[in-house]
Amino acid sequence: MGTTGGGGIAPVRRVVAGPGADGAPAFTFDGDSPHVVTLPGLPPDLGLTDVWASTGMPPENDASAADPVPAAFAIGPAADGTLLRIVQFPSPSGDPLWHRTDTLDYNIVVSGEIVLMIEGGDEVTLGPGDCAVVRGITHAWENRGTTTCILAAVSVAAQPAEG
Secondary structure, three states: OOEEOOOOOOOOEEEEEEEOOOOOEEEEEEEEOOOEEEOOOOOOOOEEEEEEEEEOOOOOOOOOOOOOOOOOOOOOOOOOEEEEEEEEEOOOOOOOOOEOOOEEEEEEEEEOOEEEEEOOOOEEEEOOOOEEEEEOOOEEEEOOOOOOEEEEEEEEEOOOOOO
16 A cells, blocks of 8 residues: 655654563664555655554563564554554645544644644644544544644554444
8 A cells, every 4th residue: 555665754763671682671672663655646855754563462571582563554553452653744735535444543743733624614723742542533634834743652462443
């Protein structure tokens, strides 16, 4: 669905602390996340960087050295999992990409400004430090500002919303 990005996508440093191979606390990852995706038909500098993923509830905190982010891009987490994604929205970001997922999404604006639109026409503008919780409804994001917006999103698999 997507292609590996690069170009104008800012790297996201991923630092993971957890049990090392011997069980002692360690930094198991420290470097730019390799999971960068741009989507066909969208601006080439609109990028999604997957930082971490989990499956199963509660997630495992074992000493596995494997990178848990799936190699193939998916719009959301596994059916029983979580996903941490950083999204870079250029200015302007073009036509909004409307979507709906069976997730509970915790979104934090890191920098810039973004408009969250929901089905029915309501919208709200969010700035640095603002948080938006999206609970399984049709929505879209649009950068109408003058600078790039960086959004951190934690998606948790959820039951489908009614309606």
